[in-house]
Amino acid sequence: MAARTLAHGMGSFFKECEHPRHRWSKCLHPYKIRYRSSTGKQAEEGGFATQDQAISRLTEIYKEKKARPSSQARADRIQKYGSMRFQEYATEWMAGQRHLAAASVRHLESLLEHHILPALGSRRMNSFDHKVVDGFIRTMEKAHAGLATQANAFDKLRAILLDAHQLGLYAESPLTGVKPPQYDPSRAVIPSLPQLRSLREAGDDAFKLIVDLMSGCGLRNGEAAAINLNNLVADDVYRAKEQVVMSTGKYGPLKHRKAWQYRDVPLPSSVRVTIEEYAEKHGSIDGYLLRRPTDPTQPYPHWGVSNQWSRLKTAGAADIPEGMVLYGLRHFFASNCLSHGIPITDVADWMGHKNLDVTFKIYRHLMPGSIGQAAKILNMALVA
Missing domain, CATH: 3.30.160 (Double Stranded RNA Binding Domain)
Structure with missing residues (x-):
């Protein structure tokens, strides 16, 4: 054989x-x-x-x-993972998010602690499907969570479940067919120009400087708190290189950026005047203008502006529109840019958004123009 x-x-x-x-x-x-x-x-x-x-x-x-x-x-x-509780899986998943900055980690931990884990923490990973995810969204709605919070919590849950899907825990993604929470742009309350002027004059010099930096340059409040004269790289350009991180009270990299990365933003002449006047009146330390009131060797704390904001609203010392939050100053910057025809791609870059989708989701309704207007503009070029 x-x-x-x-x-x-x-x-x-x-x-x-x-x-x-x-x-x-x-x-x-x-x-x-x-x-x-x-x-x-x-x-x-x-x-x-x-x-x-x-x-x-x-x-x-x-x-x-x-x-x-x-x-x-x-x-x-x-x-191994199918019978694991969601809370245990989320903890293991978080350990792999080494690319996140300290502020982003804190935000993620807050969303897990206050919204995701109370609803889903004890659930086993192999029990997730589209009905469970949709039920989580309805739970947030019943709890009257803000739409921005709902969207952020859903994004984090989605990232964790997609990771589990890639491991092969689900034959079909538990996110299939789920309609995510929709951020409602009308909820973004934007002050008018007279209201903005009222605001900037109602607080102290530090508050006025932060109002101008947020509304005029589009900086986040932590970035405005880290204002530094050395970052005035041109008469009309400010280079944002760091922020005061809320979780540590120390200087740290920008959101969605590494320590060496920066972004250049437009510097209106009126904002530059505010910066120069503050520097002349209060001086600076290593170029930094804003410092902790009780200890000038430390960065300006987040509560420095938030406490003033709360006092002004309570006392009615400024014309603050109903429903506006401090972040509305950034909304003013975006609205001002888009209503004057500045491309949304530039606005997204200046505001430091991670991707253009974020800018479109929040501010697309502020962009001027319509199909009818576009047709007229295009026709002008065709018949010229």
């Missing part, structure tokens, strides 16, 4: 009879195959009428063996 061995360790086929191999095609004895099982043990099968049938069976076994390690690995992952 002389067996014929196939390539790549697929095994061999043979006949247990007295006929030589070149006579097998004429012989009526059945073919048999020999191969190594997935455990490494030698195995045999018989009863194949033709050589092609024997080879086909060996090929099938070979493919199964090649696919089995991947299938087994997936089965192991399902067994």
Whole structure:
């Protein structure tokens, strides 16, 4: 009996009879195959009428063996993570988010602690489907969570569940068919120009400076708190390089940026005047203008502006529109840019948004123009 061995360790086929191999095609004895099982043990099968049938069976076994390690690995992952509680999985997932800045980590922890884990923390990972996710959104709605909070919490839940889906825990993504919370641009309350002027004159000099930097340059309040004379890189350009991180009270990198990264923003002449007047009146330390009132060696604290904002609203000392929050000063910057035809791509870059989708979601309704206006503009060029 002389067996014929196939390539790549697929095994061999043979006949247990007295006929030589070149006579097998004429012989009526059945073919048999020999191969190594997935455990490494030698195995045999018989009863194949033709050589092609024997080879086909060996090929099938070979493919199964090649696919089995991947299938087994997936089965192991399902067994390990499927019964895991969401809270435990989220903790493990967070450990891998090493790219996040300290402020982003704090924001993520807050969303988990106050919104996601109370609703889903004890749920096992293999129990998630689109109904569970949709139920979570409805839970936030019933709790009257702000739409921005709903959107942020959903984004974090989505990231965690997509990670689990990539591990193979779900045959179909539990996010399929789920309608995410929609941020309502009308909720972004923007002050008018007279209201902005009222605001900037109502607080102290530090408050006025921060109001001007947020509304005139689009800086976040933490970035405005880190204002530095050395970053006035041109008469009309300010280079934002750092922020006062809320969680540490120290200087740190910009949101969505590494320590060495920066972004240049437009510097209106009126804002530059406010900066220069503050520097002349209060001086600076290593270029920094705003410092902790009780300890000038420390950065300006977040509560320095938020406390004043609360006092002004309570006392009615400024014309603050109903529903406006401090972040409305950034909304004013975006509105001012877009209403004067500045491209939204530039606005997104100046505001430091992670991607353009964020800017479109919040501010697209502020962009001037309509299809009718576009048709008129295009026609002007065509008939010129």
